[in-house]
Every structure is written in structure tokens, then in C-alpha cells.
Amino acid sequence: MTDLAYPSAKKSDAFGKIVLRWLLYFLLGIFALYYLMPLFVMVTTSLKSLEEIRTGSLVALPREVTFDAWRTAWSGACTGIQCEGLRPYFWNSVMLAVPAVMISTFIGALNGYVVAQWRFPGANIIFSLMLFGCFIPFQVVLLPMARLLGMMGIAGTIPGLIFVHVIYGIGFTTLFFRNYYVSIPSELTKAAKVDGAGFFRIFWSIFLPLSLPIIVVTVIWQFTQIWNDFLFGVSFSQAGTQPVTVALNNIVNSTTGVKEYNVDMAAAIIAAAPTLLVYIVAGKYFIRGLTAGSVKG
Amino acid sequence: MAPILEIQNLYKNYGPVEILKDINIAIEPGDFLVLVGPSGCGKSTLLNCIAGLEPITSGKLMIDGTDMTDVSPKDRDIAMVFQSYALYPTMTVAKNITFGMKVRGVDQATQARKLDEVATQLQIEQLLHRRPGQLSGGQRQRVAMGRALVRDPKLFLFDEPLSNLDAKLRVEMRSEIKKLHQTLGATMVYVTHDQIEAMTLATKIVVLKGGVIQQIGTPAEIYNKPANLFVADFMGSPAMNLIPAKARAGGTGAQIEIARGTGAPLVLTDQNAPSLPEDVILGLRPEDIAEAGFRAGVGVQQASCLVDMVEPAGADTYVVSELGGKQVTARLHAETVATPGEMLDLSIDMSKVSYFAPETGQRLN
Ligand SMILES: Nc1ncnc2c1ncn2[C@@H]1O[C@H](COP(=O)(O)OP(=O)(O)O)[C@@H](O)[C@H]1O
Ligand SMILES: [Mg+2]
Numbered sequence: 135m136t137d138l139a140y141p142s143a144k145k146s147d148a149f150g151k152i153v154l155r156w157l158l159y160f161l162l163g164i165f166a167l168y169y170l171m172p173l174f175v176m177v178t179t180s181l182k183s184l185e186e187i188r189t190g191s192l193v194a195l196p197r198e199v200t201f202d203a204w205r206t207a208w209s210g211a212c213t214g215i216q217c218e219g220l221r222p223y224f225w226n227s228v229m230l231a232v233p234a235v236m237i238s239t240f241i242g243a244l245n246g247y248v249v250a251q252w253r254f255p256g257a258n259i260i261f262s263l264m265l266f267g268c269f270i271p272f273q274v275v276l277l278p279m280a281r282l283l284g285m286m287g288i289a290g291t292i293p294g295l296i297f298v299h300v301i302y303g304i305g306f307t308t309l310f311f312r313n314y315y316v317s318i319p320s321e322l323t324k325a326a327k328v329d330g331a332g333f334f335r336i337f338w339s340i341f342l343p344l345s346l347p348i349i350v351v352t353v354i355w356q357f358t359q360i361w362n363d364f365l366f367g368v369s370f371s372q373a374g375t376q377p378v379t380v381a382l383n384n385i386v387n388s389t390t391g392v393k394e395y396n397v398d399m400a401a402a403i404i405a406a407a408p409t410l411l412v413y414i415v416a417g418k419y420f421i422r423g424l425t426a427g428s429v430k431g
Numbered sequence: 432m433a434p435i436l437e438i439q440n441l442y443k444n445y446g447p448v449e450i451l452k453d454i455n456i457a458i459e460p461g462d463f464l465v466l467v468g469p470s471g472c473g474k475s476t477l478l479n480c481i482a483g484l485e486p487i488t489s490g491k492l493m494i495d496g497t498d499m500t501d502v503s504p505k506d507r508d509i510a511m512v513f514q515s516y517a518l519y520p521t522m523t524v525a526k527n528i529t530f531g532m533k534v535r536g537v538d539q540a541t542q543a544r545k546l547d548e549v550a551t552q553l554q555i556e557q558l559l560h561r562r563p564g565q566l567s568g569g570q571r572q573r574v575a576m577g578r579a580l581v582r583d584p585k586l587f588l589f590d591e592p593l594s595n596l597d598a599k600l601r602v603e604m605r606s607e608i609k610k611l612h613q614t615l616g617a618t619m620v621y622v623t624h625d626q627i628e629a630m631t632l633a634t635k636i637v638v639l640k641g642g643v644i645q646q647i648g649t650p651a652e653i654y655n656k657p658a659n660l661f662v663a664d665f666m667g668s669p670a671m672n673l674i675p676a677k678a679r680a681g682g683t684g685a686q687i688e689i690a691r692g693t694g695a696p697l698v699l700t701d702q703n704a705p706s707l708p709e710d711v712i713l714g715l716r717p718e719d720i721a722e723a724g725f726r727a728g729v730g731v732q733q734a735s736c737l738v739d740m741v742e743p744a745g746a747d748t749y750v751v752s753e754l755g756g757k758q759v760t761a762r763l764h765a766e767t768v769a770t771p772g773e774m775l776d777l778s779i780d781m782s783k784v785s786y787f788a789p790e791t792g793q794r795l796n
Contacts (some may be wrong), residue, residue: 324484326516329531329578330505339530343521 180204180399187395203396207404211397213376213384220401222374224382227361227408230292230377234299235356241300242307242352243345247337249308250315251323261312267305270364283370290372298370299360306359308353309313314348315341350419358409378405433496435460435618436481436586440489443476443642450476451642454490458620458635463612466622467629468639468664474622475514477639478590481620483507495585505535510579513587514595516571518563518578525559530578549577569600580611587619598737605631624704625664630654638662654716657785660792663714669762672715674755675789678707687781689714689755692737697754701781706794714785717749720761723776730782741769750775 175192182196182205190197193305248254249261279287279298288294318341326336368375376384382405386398413420434457443451450473458464466474479485480492482506492499494507518527528549529542550556553573563571572592575608579587592608593601609632612619623629629636630650638645638653638661646658655662662670677688685704689697723733737757739758740751743765761777769775786795 144779186485191536227737319515321513321515321517322506322519324479324482325511325513325578326519326530327504328509330557331530335692340519340521 162170176240176399176403180396180403182396184392184396199375203394204400206367206397207401211385211401212388213381214388220378220381220385220404223376223378224404226292226375227378230295230299231357231360234296234303234360235353237296238300238303238307238356239352241304243311243382245304245308246315247341249312251318251320252333264305264308268309276369280370290370290375292375295366295370295375295377298366299363303356303359307356310348310352310355311345314345318344331387347419347422350416354412354416354420357412363410434458435495436459436620437493441480441492442488443480443485444488449642454639454644455779458618460618461616462618463632464620464637465629465633465636466637466639467626470624470638473642475590478588478620478622482509493529496556508585509588510582510584511591512575512579512592514591516575518571518574520563522525523556523560523562524574527563527574531578531582545581553577563568568596569604570575572596572604573665585618587617587618589621591622593623622637627668630666638665642795655783656794658794660712660787663785663787667716669717669749669760672717672757672759674713674715674757674759674767676711676713676755677709678704678711680706683789689713690752698733698782699734699779701784702729703782704786707786707795708788710789711785711795712789714787715779716783717760718763719780719783721778722767723778726778726780728782729778731778731780732777733776735774735776738769738771738773738775740771753778
């Protein structure tokens with residue numbers, strides 16, 4: 135009896151496992167659908183004509199695919215009085231984000247290296263202050279920053295925005311690099327010192343080559359922050375230097391007459407595309423860089 | 432000859448904590464100085480001070496007669512091997528070894544020639560294009576040595592270079608380092624917590640505890656005449672027997688009385704004993720207790736002891752019995768037959784004995 139009972143118990147066990155597994159897939163599928171729904175609606179709506187949007191259902195696939203809305207969003211939609219689409223603002227964002235990301239990442243690497251490997255008196259205090267800087271709400275710095283930019287003569291310019299984003303980013307980039315570099319044994323620095331290398335030589339030849347994972351993390355983080363920023367963009371820019379997020383807002387809000395949902399959706403996707411792309415291309419390294427420590431000496 | 436390394440009244444603090452206290456050391460060219468002590472006693476700190484990687488708080492440190500206070504590590508003419516090897520992870524073995532020369536602007540041809548020499552010497556030619564991550568522990572150790580050797584410095588500094596290797600490799604590398612020292616005639620300062628490494632390698636040993644030098648001497652001096660109870664206990668394996676005893680001035684020399692668990696106390700006579708206080712601690716190496724009749728000489732005395740435990744160890748047999756309330760180990764021949772619970776006749780060589788004051792722990796003879 136026991137011989138017979140045993141495998142059947144095992145069988146029902148396996149059956150339970152399969153049911154559980156499918157339940158899990160089902161739930162995961164529901165959640166995935168839930169998250170993908172808005173994207174689906176955005177993409178399909180952007181490919182419909184206004185006529186079809188008015189008459190059809192929100193979730194229906196386009197009967198006739200047209201890229202007119204994309205064309206308009208890119209180069210014809212009106213942001214207030216101008217009607218040049220997102221294009222000039224998209225390039226503003228590129229010109230703003232690329233240098234700001236590079237500069238803040240580089241400064242963060244240098245700062246992290248100093249704080250982690252060249253323990254000077256007060257290093258901990260300075261690092262704590264920088265960390266504190268990460269958590270100052272944007273709104274608090276708006277007015278002082280506006281005044282500072284004015285005094286520096288870069289108010290309303292792209293370099294001004296770069297400056298703001300670099301300053302604001304240093305806290306986080308320093309934190310990233312510092313946490314990465316503290317796990318590198320200090321004997322490595324000592325060995326290089328005995329070998330005759332100085333501060334910058336050790337940084338260039340030994341620490342930077344080790345840093346690819348954390349550079350990827352920092353670049354993704356900074357790029358997402360800076361590209362998606364709206365508050366600084368709207369506060370410290372003027373006509374002609376606005377980043378793409380501000381222009382998107384203007385397109386969506388300034389349409390008079392009929393609301394062109396297809397253009398709004400296309401514009402939103404265009405504005406979001408670079409951060410998506412960066413994550414898709416480098417996301418694998420992002421996870422890896424966040425979880426992996428440094429290479430052991 | 433002028434000392435190549437001279438340290439005078441060196442103190443080192445980290446904040447309010449005194450790590451090294453009043454260190455005085457001098458070594459001659461060609462010396463192999465070993466700093467030995469339990470971990471946390473400040474050995475690495477002292478080595479870092481010599482290298483210039485840590486500033487000293489007060490005192491004087493001279494290399495080859497020049498005051499090193501304001502000299503940076505790269506200008507001290509030293510090379511250092513670290514406990515973790517500290518190889519540059521993204522560079523190949525060849526780049527690791529030549530990095531120092533490259534930084535100093537040595538020309539390519541010289542770099543290649545020196546790399547070749549060192550690689551041949553250490554037999555790492557076939558590893559030159561690998562990265563540290565692709566090497567075994569022993570190979571990394573060799574590369575770290577190579578990086579030091581290529582400098583051809585006045586002073587080699589080693590910080591526990593063998594402590595990350597397995598036992599067999601450790602013994603191999605130990606003798607290789609010793610050979611290297613002999614062929615190069617170089618001056619070396621070597622840090623270890625392993626007293627056997629210290630004994631086998633050193634021409635001069637500094638025993639450190641809690642940042643204070645306990646004793647400086649040749650391996651033989653440290654072994655035969657430990658300056659205090661700490662050194663006596665730390666150096667030597669199995670450790671020196673430290674037996675509480677009572678001393679009485681007798682007719683010829685001193686009568687040393689050792690309590691035994693059962694029966695009358697064991698009384699030994701030491702004709703060469705200095706004047707001793709009443710309470711002493713007797714220090715006796717396990718090999719100075721032998722089978723009766725195997726030792727001869729003025730100081731040799733017979734004693735019959737109750738065997739508590741027998742530990743055959745291949746070449747030797749260790750016999751443990753209780754004297755003065757302590758487990759006392761005797762190192763006997765492998766073929767000696769001893770049975771726990773029975774009496775065994777032993778001879779004790781009183782000419783080798785050390786006396787310590789129980790309160791201060793200092794040596795008395
Ligand atoms: N950078 C430092 N700051 C404060 N204390 C330190 C520092 N480095 C070492 N110490 C302390 O100094 C003592 C000696 O350390 P170390 O020289 O590394 O010992 P050893 O090498 O003999 O094991 C230890 O108690 C350690 O905690
Ligand atoms: Mg150490």
C-alpha cells in the first residue's frame with residue numbers, strides 16, 4: 135500500500151506545482167499588460183488619423199497606419215507661437231544632456247576616488263554634506279540658482295542649464311563612485327604610490343579602467359535624470375533654449391481648437407525615446423554594475 | 432658599516448590612539464629583518480611608515496643615512512610586496528611589472544630587458560600576457576615579487592607576502608625568498624605573524640606586541656634567551672614550557688622547587704642560577720626535556736614524571752605531564768615508548784633554562 139500511495143502523493147504534489155506556476159504566469163501577465171497598456175494606447179493612437187481617433191475605440195488597432203502625426207510632432211507642431219515641432223528642442227536636450235552627463239560623471243568619479251582612497255581629515259564630513267545635497271528638493275534651490283546664473287551671465291542659456299545639472303548631479307555621481315571605490319583595497323593605491331605614480335596617474339591608469347560598470351550605472355542614472363527634468367528646464371531656459379520636456383508640455387497644452395491626440399502621443403514617445411533607448415542598450419550593465427562589486431586586486 | 436635603515440624613537444598615532452611606541456631599530460646592508468607579532472600589533476603600520484605611506488607622529492626614520500621625514504614613497508628607493516599582492520587588475524602581468532618604470536620614464540628597451548630578467552628569475556615568462564584575475568594565488572605572489580625585484584631598490588619591504596598561500600606553497604615560497612635574499616644580497620624588511628617564518632628567514636628579528644618592541648635579536652638569541660614571557664610564549668612551536676616554581680638559595684646555586692599534583696615536589700638544582708626572587712617562572716623548551724640518559728652535561732638533572740598524554744608527531748613524540756599546575760611538553764624521540772598514567776624518567780637540561788619574574792614577566796637570567 136505504501137509503495138502505491140507514495141508515487142500518487144508525489145504526482146499530486148507535482149500537479150500542485152504546475153498549477154501554482156501557471157497562476158504565477160497569469161498574474162505576471164496581467165501586471166505586464168497593465169503596465170504596457172498605456173504604451174500600447176500611445177503607440178496605436180499616434181499611428182491613427184484624427185478622424186479615426188474621433189470615431190474609433192481607444193484600444194482598437196489603427197485601421198489605417200499613418201505617420202503624419204509623427205511628422206507633425208517632430209517638425210510641425212506648435213509650441214506657443216512657433217510651429218517647428220519638437221526637433222529644435224530635442225537637439226537642445228541632446229546638447230544639454232550629453233555634456234552635463236559627461237561632466238557630472240567625471241567629477242563624480244574624481245570625487246569618489248578622493249573620498250574613498252585619499253582619506254584626508256574631514257573627508258567623511260564632506261562626503262556627508264554631498265550626500266545631503268542629493269536630498270535637497272529642487273524647489274529650494276530655484277531662486278538662489280536663478281540669481282547665481284544671472285550673476286554668472288549664463289541665465290537662460292544651455293551652458294547655464296548644464297551648470298545646474300552638473301551641480302545637482304555631483305551628489306549622486308560622487309555617491310555611486312565612492313561606494314564602488316571603497317571596495318577596492320587601499321593597498322592598490324599604496325602599491326601605485328611606491329611605484330611612483332601620483333594622484334592623477336593612479337586615477338587614470340588604475341581606477342578609471344576598473345570603473346566601466348559604475349560608469350554605465352552613473353551615465354544611465356544621470357542621463358535619465360537630466361533628460362526627463364522639467365522643473366529646471368522650465369525655470370532656467372528661455373524661448374529657443376528649452377529642453378524637449380518643456381516643449382512637449384507646450385505642444386500638449388497650447389493646441390487651440392481640436393486636440394490632436396495623435397500628435398501629442400507621438401511627441402511624448404519621441405521625448406521619452408532616448409531614455410528608453412539608453413536603458414535598453416545599457417540596462418544589462420546597469421543591473422550588473424549595481425550589484426557587482428569591483429574586481430578584486 | 433652605516434645602517435641602511437635606522438629608526439629612532441618612532442611614535443605613530445591614529446588620532447588619539449598610540450599605535451607604535453618608541454620604536455628603535457637599526458639594520459645593516461644585507462640584513463633580513465623580520466617584524467613578528469600577533470595581528471593588530473602594528474607591524475603593517477610600521478612597514479607603511481618605513482615606506483612613507485603613513486606619516487610618523489614623532490621620531491626619526493633614516494634610509495641610508497638620509498632623513499626620510501619629507502621624502503615621498505617613490506623617492507625612498509624602496510619596493511614593497513603587499514599581503515593582498517595589490518596587482519593592478521586591468522593590466523597584464525608585464526604591464527604590472529613595468530608600470531613603475533613607465534611612470535618614471537625609463538626607456539622602452541630598458542623596460543623590456545629588465546622585465547625579461549625578472550621574468551626569467553621568477554619563472555613567470557609564460558604568464559606575462561595574462562591578467563591578475565587569470566592567475567593562481569602562487570602566481571600572483573610571484574608577479575608581486577617581480578614588481579618589487581624589477582626596482583632593484585635599497586630596501587625591500589614585505590607585508591605578510593605568504594599569508595594568503597596554502598601551507599605547502601608557503602613553505603616553497605619561503606625558501607625561495609630566502610634564496611633570493613642570499614643571491615641578491617639585498618636588504619629586506621619582512622612582516623609576518625608566523626614565528627616559524629620569522630625564525631627561518633631572519634638574520635634579525637624584532638618581536639612586537641601592542642606597538643612596543645619586546646625584543647630585538649638574532650633568531651638564536653630570541654629563541655634561547657627570550658626577553659620576557661610574551662616572547663617566550665610566542666616564539667617556538669610547541670611553545671616554551673612556562674612553569675611556576677619556588678627558588679631557594681642552596682649550597683651550590685639555587686634549588687628550584689616545582690609543585691606536582693601528587694607526591695613530593697620536584698626539586699632541581701641550578702648551579703649557574705643568578706640570585707632569584709622566591710617566586711619565579713621557569714622557562715624550558717620542550718627539546719630541553721629528554722629521555723633519561725640521552726642528555727649529558729653539568730646542568731642535566733633526572734626527574735621522574737607522570738605521563739598525562741602522548742602525541743606522536745612523526746619525527747618526534749610529544750609527552751605531556753603536569754608540573755607546577757601546567758601542562759608541560761617534552762619533545763622525545765619518535766621511538767620512545769610512553770604510556771599515559773605511568774611514570775617516565777626524563778632528564779631536564781638546567782643549563783638551557785630561562786627564569787622570569789611572575790609580576791613583570793621580564794627575564795631574570
Ligand atoms: N588607518 C587607520 N586608522 C586607525 N587605526 C588604524 C589604521 N590602520 C591600522 N589601525 C590600527 O592600528 C593597529 C595596528 O594595525 P596593523 O599595523 O595593521 O597591525 P598588523 O599589521 O600588525 O596586524 C590596529 O589596532 C588597527 O586597528
Ligand atoms: Mg598587517
